[in-house]
Amino acid sequence: MCPERSTSGPVLAGDLLEEGTVAGFGFVPSGRPKAACDRLLLAGEESLAEPPDRTVPADAGTVRSFAPAPAQRMAPDRVHRAVTVDDALPDTVAETLALPGSPWGAVAGSLITEVRKAHHLLWLTGGFARDVIAGSAGEVNDLDLTGTAPPGRFSDLAKSARRRSGMEFRRKVSPFSLVCSAVPARGGERLYEYRTLNSAEFAFPACGSDLDADARCRDFTVNSLYYDPVGNTLADPTGRGLADLRARPRRLVCVNPTDDPLDQARIILRAVKFAARWTGTAGCDLGETAARLAHLPATVWDGLAPAAWQRLTGDHRRALGGHDPQSQLSLATALGPAAAGLLAVLLEVRP
Template identity: 45%
Template sequence: MAGFAWAGQSGAGVSTHLDDRLLFDGDECLSAPPDRPVPQTADGAEPVAVMPPDDLPAGYVHAASSLGTTLPLRAGALLDLSGAPWQPLIRPLLGAVHAAGHRAWLSGGAARDLVADVPLHEVQDLDLAGTVPPGRFADVTRQTLRAMGMSEFRTTITPSSLVCSVVRPKSNSRLIEYRGLSKGGFHFPVVGSRLAEDAEYRDFAFNALMYDVLGHIVIDSSGTGLDDLLGQKRRFTPQNVSTDPFTQAEVVLRAAKFALRWCEGSPLNLASVDLAPLKTWIAALPPALCQMLTRAQLNGLKTMYHRTIRASPQHQREFAARLPEPGRKLIETLIGGAR
């Protein structure tokens, strides 16, 4: 087995496990997912791989309490945070995923901020990653919502990314987002990889961390995320192996977002972060990165940049000046005429 694809249609109604497609080695040459539904039982199947995170070296998986005696308590408090959009659903949903034979973990900013001891009320979103194919996740979520008396909430799947979202009724406001472990090498979106491969499609090692709230373990999928996050200087180690110019530009933008957030102050305190790995990565990007973006892509990046960057234009330019040319030119273009 090589992974899972999704053959549903956006806006075509409720997605189910019947929309999931099983992939084998050799399907990389296909232009679209094959008509191969995922079997509903494991009868007759022979296991050829272990369940994540057992696919990682032992040194990549840590008991949460070894990183701080209060970390398991903070994780529970985050799930139960009063007024948080995810609070009514998250514990029953994680239990249902586990009961279905799959795993799901806190990922992205939620896992990073939890480990970094950020005040819980500052955690804005709850992202999940796991082993469940998208259609099956929609099934499990819908059943959980029904059991919780929340049937009016919707579960959506974004075809271009296979991100599953639980959405409030008559609104685009999201309770949680989930995505399977990213897998590359196909001409369409695929999930179902190993944790180490998933880390290669995250932006930075500190954002490849995951937290298992059932077993209270911290998963460092890249092997350097904890050191990067908790070291004397917060280190920016790019992970994404994509050669797509838009994806590369997104990583540069997100570097600006995090660096300017963590180094805010007057003057800008960039001495508190280690940008050396980021600079090495940017220096290897195409010199004409900006010119390789379409007008629509560049406009989308500008919108994203001005929505997420809160630092003064002066601090934005100070950060841009520290980057090799492809990154510097991109950030200067995104800043535009800001004063």
């Protein structure tokens, strides 16, 4: 289900305004994130060092020509009705969203309602979508979301959801990733993580793209599936996420085109994490990711700064802290010498 766009709805990337074509949204960091912190980005401003001082219009009343909604920009064969994938999938998604005792159960429904009331679009994605679609709803640990609402606007909607649900929580927006998250007022696990459809076109953190562009910013095809919990449709922008998830052994295929060594190192850690998790159950075929990494020399990590190593050490602890070191090295070796070298260093420096 994709509602028709109107002037009472929000401005989206691709819309044509009097001043130019909307390319996305920036954000001015604030301890109290709100819609006034969002910044409108226009095509041709990709080389700017920071977002311009231009707020986002309250609605699409000034739009001269509407862009199609993100799901409508995709090839029809990459958007599926949930029941054609699994006739129980809509019920499973609804039950998992409302799961008693989960960090997100008390707020997910209110959050989805507020976002859709504002005429924005929202998808379940990342690990939440992957595990539910795979039939492993019991393995869901986090509520991962993406959508069209810019981070400041989403923060306002989350505030309204807080009132609707009666649950007190603290909201924040990361200035580096523009990820919106919240924790209970008295502390505890994150209730959700939301990021506006990602954009890699600007020199500063930006968002507001479409499903294809957002998928290219993710790590693997199996993590690039998007579930609309209102329309109960499943979008597969890479065209192979669903097939790779269903394959036995499961195929772990990297889609992010990054050449940045830190980003590549984090992709390796996640590949080892998933391979370790799926060994003994679905299995994990690392062949295509290994081929992608084959050109990396074992010395590729030599130029990483101490701050990068510190970050990787934390990532490694969170991803693989409970796994046997020898198993980690064995899985990394299957990804090539650069991956094996990375894990050898991390296992040495990890406290």
